[in-house]
Structures are given as C-alpha cells and as structure tokens.
Amino acid sequence: xxxxxxxxxxxxDVLEYTEVNDPVLQANEILVEIKTIGLNFAHLMRxxxxxxxxxxAPYINGFEGAGIVKDNxxxxxxxxxxxxxFADVPFANAALVAVPFxxxxxxxxxxxxxxxxxxxxxxxxxxxxxxxxxxxKPGETVLIHAAAGGxxxxxxxxxxxxxxxxxxLASSENKKEIALSLEADHVFLYSEDWKxxxxxxxxxxxxxxxxxxxxxxxxxxxxxKIFGKVVLFGLAGGKLDIGNPLWIIARxxxxxxxxxxxxxxxxxxxxxxxxxxxxxxxxxxxxxxxxTIFKLSEGKKAHDFMESRQSTGKVLxxxx
Numbered sequence: 001x002x003x004x005x006x007x008x009x010x011x012x013d014v015l016e017y018t019e020v021n022d023p024v025l026q027a028n029e030i031l032v033e034i035k036t037i038g039l040n041f042a043h044l045m046r047x048x049x050x051x052x053x054x055x056x057a058p059y060i061n062g063f064e065g066a067g068i069v070k071d072n073x074x075x076x077x078x079x080x081x082x083x084x085x086f087a088d089v090p091f092a093n094a095a096l097v098a099v100p101f102x103x104x105x106x107x108x109x110x111x112x113x114x115x116x117x118x119x120x121x122x123x124x125x126x127x128x129x130x131x132x133x134x135x136x137k138p139g140e141t142v143l144i145h146a147a148a149g150g151x152x153x154x155x156x157x158x159x160x161x162x163x164x165x166x167x168x169l170a171s172s173e174n175k176k177e178i179a180l181s182l183e184a185d186h187v188f189l190y191s192e193d194w195k196x197x198x199x200x201x202x203x204x205x206x207x208x209x210x211x212x213x214x215x216x217x218x219x220x221x222x223x224x225k226i227f228g229k230v231v232l233f234g235l236a237g238g239k240l241d242i243g244n245p246l247w248i249i250a251r252x253x254x255x256x257x258x259x260x261x262x263x264x265x266x267x268x269x270x271x272x273x274x275x276x277x278x279x280x281x282x283x284x285x286x287x288x289x290x291x292t293i294f295k296l297s298e299g300k301k302a303h304d305f306m307e308s309r310q311s312t313g314k315v316l317x318x319x320x
Contacts, residue, residue, distance in 0.1 A: 002319065003094035004299040005058035009049030012303040017296060020058070023091070023098035030078055030104055031071035032086075032097050036117035036293075038064035039302055039315040040150070041236060043093075047303065054090040062092030066107065066116035075101050083107040085274075087120035088264055093296065095319045102267040105274045108282065115281065115288050118314040119154070123277040123286075125233070125260050126154035129210060130162060133231045133258040138163030140207040143198065143223060145216060146236065147184060148175035148312045150289075155210055156182045157286050167206065169194055169216075171309065178312050182287065195219045212236055218243030226251050233258040289313030295320045 001022050006014045025031055043061050045051040053059045066085035072078045078101075086092075086103045107116050130136045142159045146152045147168025159166050160183050168179035168187040179187045186201065188194040198206065205225030211217055212234030218241050220230050232240075232255060248255065264270050280286040291314040294302040299317060306315050 001095040002296065003060050003091075004062075004296050004317070005060055005093075006047060007057045007059070009047065012047070012300040012307070014047065015299045015303065016058070017299060018058070020060070020094070022096055023094075025071065025073050025098050027073070028100050028102070029098040030069060030073050030075055030084075030101055032065070032067045032084060032099050032104070033070040034065050034067040034092070034095055034097055034319055035113040036066050037062055037092055037296065037317040037319075038117040038121055039306060039317055040064065040121055041234065041306065044303055044307060060091040060093050062094075063088055063090060064117060064121040065089075065092040065097060066113040066120070067097075070096065077101075078104065078106070083113070085113075085116040085120050087124055087270075088261055093299065093317070095296075103264075103270065105270055108278055110282055111278055114291055114293075114316060117316050118150070118288050118291050119277055119281065119286075120274070121260065122150045122314065123154055123281075124264070124273050125151055125258075126158045127273055127277055128260055128263045129155065129231055129233060129258055130158050132263055133233070133256055134208045134229050136162040136164050136208070139165075141165045141167065141202055143167045143169070143206045143209040143220070144184075145169050145210060145212045145220070146171075147179040147187060149212075150311075150314045151212065151233075153178070153182055153289055153313060154286065156184050158280075161280065161285055164207075167198060167201075175312060178289075190216075195223055198223045214238065214240045217241050221247060221253060221255070224251075224253050226253070229254045229256060231256055231258055291316045293318060 003020045069082040142164045166184045168184040170176045176187045209220040209230045211220045214235035215237030296317045
C-alpha cells in the first residue's frame with residue numbers, strides 16, 4: 001500500500017510518499033480502507049520530533065481518518081463496506097489502517113467521510129474541553145484562542161449551544177469575520193491590546209480561557225477572574241510563558257491541561273461522545289467549515305499549508 005512516511009525528523013522535506021507493507025491484523029483489529037485523513041497540528045509536532053512517534057522508521061504519522069471496512073476480521077458488528085471513522089489510531093497516513101475494534105465508530109448515513117475526518121478528533125476535543133476540563137454553564141463568559149482554527153470554530157459553537165458568552169481571538173480580519181459568523185459575541189485581533197479590551201468589557205475577567213498558543217498564557221491568566229480557570233490544550237506558539245505564578249495563587253485561579261486520549265478510555269465513551277457531536281451536526285447546531293483537501297502524495301504541501309497559518313477549519317488528505 002501507499003503511505004506518507006518519514007525516516008527522520010524535521011521540516012516537511014522529511015516526508016516521503018512511498019510503498020510500505022499492508023498492515024497485519026491482530027485479533028482485535030479491523031482493516032479500514034481510508035477515504036479521508038485528518039491533519040492536525042500535533043502531527044506537525046510529531047514530524048518535527050517534538051512529540052513521540054509510534055513504531056519504527058519509516059514512521060507513518062496520523063491518528064484520525066474515515067473510510068470503509070475492508071476486512072472485519074471476524075468482528076460481526078461490522079461488515080465489509082460499512083462506513084466508519086476513528087480519532088485515536090496510529091499510522092493513519094496510509095491507504096489501509098488496522099483499527100482496534102474499540103476505536104472504530106460507525107458513521108450515520110448523513111455524515112460524509114469529509115465531515116467525519118473534520119470532527120472526529122477536533123469535535124471530540126471541543127466536547128471534552130467544554131464538558132470535562134471545564135463544564136460550561138449557561139451565562140459563563142469564555143475566551144477562545146485561535147477562534148477561527150479547526151478546534152476554535154467548533155469550540156465557539158459548542159459554547160454557544162451550552163449558553164455561554166464567547167470572546168474569540170484571531171490573527172487576521174478574515175479570521176475575525178469567520179469567528180463572528182459563527183456567532184462569537186466579541187472577537188479581537190492578536191495585534192490589538194486584546195487583554196485591555198477584554199478587561200474593559202469584563203472588569204472582573206472571564207470564567208474560563210481555552211488556551212492553545214502557550215506564549216499568550218500570561219495574558220490569559222490576567223484576563224481570568226478570581227476562581228476562574230485556564231484550560232491549556234495546545235502549544236502552537238512552541239513554548240509556555242506563564243509569567244509570575246504568584247498571580248495564580250493570589251487570585252485563586254486554576255490552570256489545567258487537557259488531552260482527548262485521557263477521556264476516550266472505552267468503546268462506550270467513544271460511541272457516546274461521537275453520537276453527541278454527530279447529532280449536533282445533523283441537527284444543524286454545528287456548522288462544519290469546508291475543509292482544505294490535499295492528496296496524500298501532496299503531504300508536504302498539506303503540512304506547509306497548515307504551518308503557514310493560512311488555514312481556517314480542517315485540513316484533510318485523501319489517498320492518491
């Protein structure tokens with residue numbers, strides 16, 4: 001089969017589209033023929049050597065995809081041709097993926113492969129951030145970093161469903177308009193004095209900040225109210241600038257981390273959480289942005305596009 005691989009770590013130049021062996025199924029695995037693959041910032045971090053990789057070189061990156069069952073391997077709950085998706089299975093940047101039975105989710109008829117690969121990881125991330133890391137309550141005020149990004153767009157909509165007031169931060173006027181179109185109540189540019197703008201609107205601060213940049217952490221803490229919370233779920237800026245930790249102590253603020261893998265602990269959890277998000281999409285409560293799609297053989301272009309910060313919404317790859 002064909003796969004996007006890397007034998008060393010670095011820039012997108014290390015990526016190679018090449019022939020590799022088909023997966024050898026273990027007893028608990030089902031073979032999936034991939035139709036769409038989700039590209040996420042964490043995959044760029046793994047390619048760069050900043051996050052760990054599974055397996056041995058040549059490595060196959062990727063954890064998220066959608067496709068059809070090619071071999072159910074005796075698992076009668078699925079049959080050949082069934083439409084399925086997954087969010088947390090390694091080696092997804094390939095034409096075929098061996099998916100553990102517990103990790104495989106059947107797709108509703110109205111959820112396309114493109115939508116599935118756009119929301120399985122980022123949608124379930126938005127869900128756990130707003131239900132587990134900090135359970136959003138009606139009337140709360142929320143600040144969302146990178147509000148026009150893949151997770152950011154979904155976070156805006158989930159927070160609005162749950163009754164929160166949403167403030168977004170964006171890096172350009174175009175991205176600001178995208179966040180506003182999703183009914184964010186206020187959106188500020190990073191080039192503005194956004195900390196002052198937020199405190200002018202909410203002098204006591206916001207209830208929760210969803211922080212995915214890292215270099216903005218000090219300001220995120222500053223705009224959080226007493227007893228408020230900062231949820232750190234990404235480091236797109238490459239490092240964490242926390243400032244003076246005494247402000248956290250003196251103001252009784254909380255910083256917590258969040259990782260989807262800690263919540264997808266069973267098949268039941270995956271199915272329950274996926275159903276909630278699929279239902280929101282099918283009911284029209286969540287709008288999924290049109291993804292930017294590259295062929296898997298164009299993996300370098302896909303990585304470069306995501307690293308350019310031009311993307312709004314999801315970047316997908318398709319076999320070929």
